[in-house]
Amino acid sequence: MADKKLAVRMRNISKSFGQVQANSNVSLDIYRGEILALLGENGSGKTTLMNMLSGIYFPDSGSIEIDGKPVVIGSPKDAFDHGVGMIHQHFKLVNVFTAAENIVLGLKEPGPFDIQAAAERIRKICDSYGFDVDPNQKVYDMSVSQKQTVEIVKLLYRGAEILILDEPTAVLTPQETDKLFAVLRNMRDAGKAIIIITHKLHEVQDISDRVVVLRKGEYVGEMITAESTTEEMTTMMVGHQVELNIERPRPINPKRRVRVHGLTVRNNEGVLKLDNVSFSVYSGEILGIAGISGSGQKELLEAIAGLQPVEIGSIEYVNDDGTIDQLIGKDPLEIASMGVALSFVPEDRLGMGLVASMDLTDNMMLRSFRDGPSPFFTDRTAPKKLAEKVVEELEVNTNSIDTPVRRLSGGNVQKVLVGREISSSPTVLLTAYAVRGLDVNSSYMIYDLLNKQKANGTAVVYVGEDLDVLLELCDRILVLCGGKVSGIVDGRYTSKNEVGLMMTKLGGGKA
Amino acid sequence: MFDLVAFIPRAVAQSIPLLYGSTGEIITEKSGNLNLGIPGVMYVGGICGVIGSFLYESSLADPSHINPFLGVAIPVLCCLLGSLLMGLLYCFLTVNLRANQNVTGLAMTTFGVGFGNFFGGSLIKLTGAAVPTISLGNTSKLFRATLPFASSMGAFGKMFLSFGFLAYLAIIIAFVAAYVLNNTRVGLQLRAVGEDPATADAAGINITRYKYVATCLGCMIAGLGGLYYVMDYANGVWSNDAFGDRGWLAIALVIFTIWRPNVAVPASILFGGLYILYLFIPTGKNLAVKELYKMLPYVVTIVVLVISSLRNKRENQPPESLGLPYFREER
Numbered sequence: 001m002a003d004k005k006l007a008v009r010m011r012n013i014s015k016s017f018g019q020v021q022a023n024s025n026v027s028l029d030i031y032r033g034e035i036l037a038l039l040g041e042n043g044s045g046k047t048t049l050m051n052m053l054s055g056i057y058f059p060d061s062g063s064i065e066i067d068g069k070p071v072v073i074g075s076p077k078d079a080f081d082h083g084v085g086m087i088h089q090h091f092k093l094v095n096v097f098t099a100a101e102n103i104v105l106g107l108k109e110p111g112p113f114d115i116q117a118a119a120e121r122i123r124k125i126c127d128s129y130g131f132d133v134d135p136n137q138k139v140y141d142m143s144v145s146q147k148q149t150v151e152i153v154k155l156l157y158r159g160a161e162i163l164i165l166d167e168p169t170a171v172l173t174p175q176e177t178d179k180l181f182a183v184l185r186n187m188r189d190a191g192k193a194i195i196i197i198t199h200k201l202h203e204v205q206d207i208s209d210r211v212v213v214l215r216k217g218e219y220v221g222e223m224i225t226a227e228s229t230t231e232e233m234t235t236m237m238v239g240h241q242v243e244l245n246i247e248r249p250r251p252i253n254p255k256r257r258v259r260v261h262g263l264t265v266r267n268n269e270g271v272l273k274l275d276n277v278s279f280s281v282y283s284g285e286i287l288g289i290a291g292i293s294g295s296g297q298k299e300l301l302e303a304i305a306g307l308q309p310v311e312i313g314s315i316e317y318v319n320d321d322g323t324i325d326q327l328i329g330k331d332p333l334e335i336a337s338m339g340v341a342l343s344f345v346p347e348d349r350l351g352m353g354l355v356a357s358m359d360l361t362d363n364m365m366l367r368s369f370r371d372g373p374s375p376f377f378t379d380r381t382a383p384k385k386l387a388e389k390v391v392e393e394l395e396v397n398t399n400s401i402d403t404p405v406r407r408l409s410g411g412n413v414q415k416v417l418v419g420r421e422i423s424s425s426p427t428v429l430l431t432a433y434a435v436r437g438l439d440v441n442s443s444y445m446i447y448d449l450l451n452k453q454k455a456n457g458t459a460v461v462y463v464g465e466d467l468d469v470l471l472e473l474c475d476r477i478l479v480l481c482g483g484k485v486s487g488i489v490d491g492r493y494t495s496k497n498e499v500g501l502m503m504t505k506l507g508g509g510k511a
Numbered sequence: 512m513f514d515l516v517a518f519i520p521r522a523v524a525q526s527i528p529l530l531y532g533s534t535g536e537i538i539t540e541k542s543g544n545l546n547l548g549i550p551g552v553m554y555v556g557g558i559c560g561v562i563g564s565f566l567y568e569s570s571l572a573d574p575s576h577i578n579p580f581l582g583v584a585i586p587v588l589c590c591l592l593g594s595l596l597m598g599l600l601y602c603f604l605t606v607n608l609r610a611n612q613n614v615t616g617l618a619m620t621t622f623g624v625g626f627g628n629f630f631g632g633s634l635i636k637l638t639g640a641a642v643p644t645i646s647l648g649n650t651s652k653l654f655r656a657t658l659p660f661a662s663s664m665g666a667f668g669k670m671f672l673s674f675g676f677l678a679y680l681a682i683i684i685a686f687v688a689a690y691v692l693n694n695t696r697v698g699l700q701l702r703a704v705g706e707d708p709a710t711a712d713a714a715g716i717n718i719t720r721y722k723y724v725a726t727c728l729g730c731m732i733a734g735l736g737g738l739y740y741v742m743d744y745a746n747g748v749w750s751n752d753a754f755g756d757r758g759w760l761a762i763a764l765v766i767f768t769i770w771r772p773n774v775a776v777p778a779s780i781l782f783g784g785l786y787i788l789y790l791f792i793p794t795g796k797n798l799a800v801k802e803l804y805k806m807l808p809y810v811v812t813i814v815v816l817v818i819s820s821l822r823n824k825r826e827n828q829p830p831e832s833l834g835l836p837y838f839r840e841e842r
């Protein structure tokens with residue numbers, strides 16, 4: 001370590017968005033000729049921290065030094081002038097341009113504009129690091145991994161010395177990941193400083209020299225990768241259990257409500273998202289679903305709700321009288337017309353759950369517009385009453401029920417959505433990240449609502465990202481790992497460490 | 512017998528306003544601005560040139576001894592100024608205030624046509640002429656001046672050398688625009704702005720400046736089309752509404768040429784030819800048939816649209832963010 005040259009020194013960096021503290025007092029050193037992994041759960045502030053280094057955000061307090069000189073980074077261009085380049089998860093490329101055109105875009109090189117000469121220089125960079133890029137290929141003809149390569153070459157072409165990659169492997173196949181890691185090692189050996197943001201432990205093991213762990217916006221520690229085990233990293237990442245004092249009544253008279261068997265789902269690109277998933281949900285319980293983001297949570301809920309085509313497997317709904325209905329192959333309307341009372345609170349509240357530009361009443365009507373007095377006219381009285389009731393009972397902070405929901409804050413939007421979904425007294429309630437972005441009080445209100453539903457005998461499925469909440473709210477926790485069921489544990493007797501290990505490794509066994 | 516030697520010059524003369532309009536609109540659309548105000552801008556360009564030239568001619572004791580330089584420069588500058596103001600108005604509304612581009616453009620067309628007719632009508636009142644037109648014959652002579660030996664060169668001279676300088680300028684502008692768009696840094700950056708402004712912004716390109724410059728330049732080029740129509744094609748005679756729907760045809764031409772100014776040169780001549788084809792095809796006394804022939808340019812545009820969307824090549828699509836306002840923080 002001692003012979004490595006310090007590239008970046010971040011000291012006491014803090015950043016908050018409204019009430020949410022994204023980073024507090026983080027200090028970090030980045031060295032040349034080293035690959036640093038920034039490890040942490042979702043929402044632990046990894047990306048925010050790096051966005052401050054690359055000029056997207058400006059820190060509230062703290063200092064940044066690059067090559068020993070204090071710097072102020074106010075825009076991506078400032079970052080660039082200091083040799084810092086970041087590759088985001090969403091690529092910034094013009095589709096109808098070639099790789100070379102994208103790479104030189106916005107550059108003011110001396111001399112006349114000559115795209116072929118630029119292409120030649122690009123080829124040279126590619127040869128020296130082992131990139132596989134054709135400068136004359138159009139971006140729309142490229143695979144995701146080729147686009148990512150173009151982004152990396154773009155940074156190198158502009159002379160970036162410090163490269164930040166935000167979850168670069170999220171969109172890559174294992175073979176493409178190996179290729180990426182090979183060029184990252186080449187760049188490290190050429191003396192560049194490389195930071196990869198990730199929450200995948202095996203990648204940390206694979207590629208990094210040093211790992212820094214963030215949790216809830218704070219720096220928790222760092223270690224030399226070669227001298228550490230995945231267990232140590234997991235413990236550091238999930239941290240010690242925090243007491244939240246969320247109520248958890250015992251399930252009353254649980255009966256099997258939904259039985260999922262051998263569920264396998266592929267997404268549009270043909271990538272396996274769920275692999276042979278089997279479990280049951282009982283009435284009167286909250287089943288938590290834990291997992292690293294993108295492990296198949298979204299697909300699982302959407303498959304049950306009838307929004308996601310299923311490759312194989314069965315989803316059975318058990319009626320009160322013991323008869324069984326198959327839910328696969330039915331759309332939400334068909335599921336509802338079978339008498340199955342299923343409610344879904346999706347992750348994307350304003351995209352899938354509510355219409356942002358419509359007011360509260362109209363959003364309530366989205367569920368009841370078919371119930372009008374005639375096929376032609378709709379009934380506005382009932383939704384209006386419901387909107388008033390939701391506003392009053394859930395303490396929604398709004399000027400009136402005629403306000404478009406996009407004007408409400410995140411917590412209030414969520415209350416409106418949950419209020420509407422539970423108003424139909426469902427027997428199955430599916431929720432995805434129900435408290436994401438909510439402040440503490442609103443979160444507890446949502447927990448209360450879920451517990452009330454549980455007491456009413458509803459089978460509640462709660463997909464969450466905060467392990468502390470899952471451990472205190474849920475009766476059972478199903479852990480997904482890469483689309484497979486890593487295990488189902490009892491929320492009362494498990495530990496954060498156990499769930500954390502199951503999230504990162506199938507079955508949670510030793511690494 | 513179809514008289515090609517007579518047909519070609521008339522088709523070309525007909526095509527020049529379309530070429531100016533479509534070159535201007537292509538440059539504008541490459542910046543992501545869909546300026547449907549082009550027909551209005553062409554009216555404003557035309558009437559501003561007429562006003563300038565009218566005031567200049569009336570200030571002379573003997574208009575037939577017109578100063579050739581001023582006689583050309585005054586109408587051209589007035590035309591450019593009028594069109595520039597229209598462009599600035601459009602940019603202020605759509606770029607700074609992020610108003611809907613379609614609505615803004617349509618309003619500007621309505622405004623531009625009304626503006627042209629209002630000032631046209633006022634000038635006609637001032638002259639007190641018996642016919643409702645303004646005739647600027649002396650200025651028009653300057654615009655229509657051809658090379659001295661052109662008329663002595665027979666069919667070749669008639670087909671290629673019989674036009675005023677604005678006609679050649681239109682073709683030069685179109686080819687220069689095509690070269691700049693495809694082969695220069697500025698062209699690359701302009702196209703990036705129209706395709707993906709967020710990416711261009713991240714690359715350090717000033718989106719607002721590019722949109723303003725491209726749109727205003729486009730308007731000024733389109734305005735010249737209006738000026739050409741009055742001063743050259745119509746022999747310096749302004750009468751209200753005479754320019755007709757050529758502005759819309761210019762916009763149709765943009766789609767027809769799949770956003771390529773160099774393709775616009777032959778395409779506009781084709782459109783110009785189709786526009787006047789009914790005069791050259793004997794249709795007897797049946798006027799209805801003539802009206803059918805007048806539909807041809809529009810029918811061709813629809814056919815081309817269908818074909819180009821069937822082929823579905825990415826390069827032949829409109830700029831990806833055409834018509835969408837850009838706001839950095841909206842992500």
